[in-house]
């Protein structure tokens with residue numbers, strides 16, 4: 001039988017542990033990130049140390065050890081657990097004769113391979129250029145190599161200026177590309193603002209799914225769409241068992257019974273040590289989470305690293321400036337645990353996004369939280385107040401409605417901002 005599969009590049013992973021209690025967890029993530037980048041992890045090493053070695057990341061003894069192990073395992077790439085300086089990368093490359101990929105480059109590569117929409121592509125490209133800019137080096141351009149060769153024949157100084165100006169040119173080119181991308185992103189953002197302001201006008205409560213990558217945010221959104229919205233197939237979002245399946249924000253209206261609706265958004269997932277540039281350039285994508293009335297932090301309850309994943313999400317939320325938004329912690333994938341589900345405990349739920357009963361219970365919990373500030377009123381509307389009735393349908397939660405000969409009796413949960421509008425109709 002012919003095996004058509006292209007063999008994966010073999011990678012060795014390594015990191016310096018500065019007495020970080022989460023080190024093992026970061027290394028486990030690094031394995032997942034490396035595999036998500038289509039490489040095979042063949043071995044790993046760590047150095048316990050007080051400090052990072054400025055020029056080479058590891059100490060020399062460790063470098064030789066890693067070199068021997070990695071070459072013995074036929075690894076071509078050495079993946080490192082931190083963001084390295086350009087000098088560290090170059091030195092390690094020389095000393096180990098392996099291609100060096102740091103954690104930041106690894107994450108940028110994954111994002112780059114996954115980006116589908118124009119906005120996601122622009123955001124990833126922006127982060128990549130910002131990562132590359134300080135890493136440009138004279139030895140990486142041809143003019144400079146000529147200079148180096150020339151040096152051995154005595155013509156070095158004459159070409160040095162040319163080499164440096166090429167570096168300057170590269171910097172300027174990247175600088176220009178960065179400005180152009182920022183401009184394009186602004187144009188995309190202003191189109192989206194128009195859509196968002198329409199949503200804000202409708203004053204429906206806004207709920208955002210957030211959480212660790214692969215926890216089941218998109219599956220939860222699809223579950224809610226399936227259970228509550230008719231003909232929702234074309235509205236379904238992309239689900240896949242891989243890191244960073246979602247790189248964009250999708251916004252949907254979930255239409256529950258009794259005309260109660262809310263706006264739900266699904267967005268990019270999180271991981272530890274997300275590169276700062278990436279968080280910065282994805283701010284526009286994460287805006288829906290910042291504007292939400294309620295966050296649903298989706299967690300994979302079957303993952304042994306669940307606690308660290310929750311902490312990671314909290315850290316990223318802090319970094320993007322989310323604070324004081326009420327949150328439900330939604331422990332998903334309960335079907336992979338031994339526990340009974342669905343089950344609610346305070347603001348938390350244990351559920352499975354693929355189980356419709358779970359989805360109904362989750363929706364009830366969302367309703368309770370989101371409508372906590374709403375108040376129930378008994379109203380009497382004249383029959384000709386069609387516009388007020390339409391407004392209530394759109395913005396409130398009508399629980400009872402009786403038509404009489406000359407009026408309509410209603411009971412409705414109304415948002416604080418709308419209560420004054422109906423004060424003359426209270427029974």
Ligand SMILES: Nc1nc2c(ncn2[C@@H]2O[C@H](COP(=O)(O)OP(=O)(O)OP(=O)(O)O)[C@@H](O)[C@H]2O)c(=O)[nH]1
Pocket residue numbers: 212213214215216217218219220238239240241242243244245246247267268269270298332333334335336351352353354355
């Ligand atoms: N067994 C089980 N699998 C689930 C459940 N929910 C989601 N999954 C699976 O988990 C994987 C990830 O689901 P997604 O919904 O794509 O996760 P996500 O949080 O949107 O992930 P990213 O977009 O990559 O950050 C998929 O293979 C889903 O089928 C669940 O309740 N039970």
Ligand SMILES: [Mg+2]
Pocket residue numbers: 217218219238239245246267
């Ligand atoms: Mg997703």
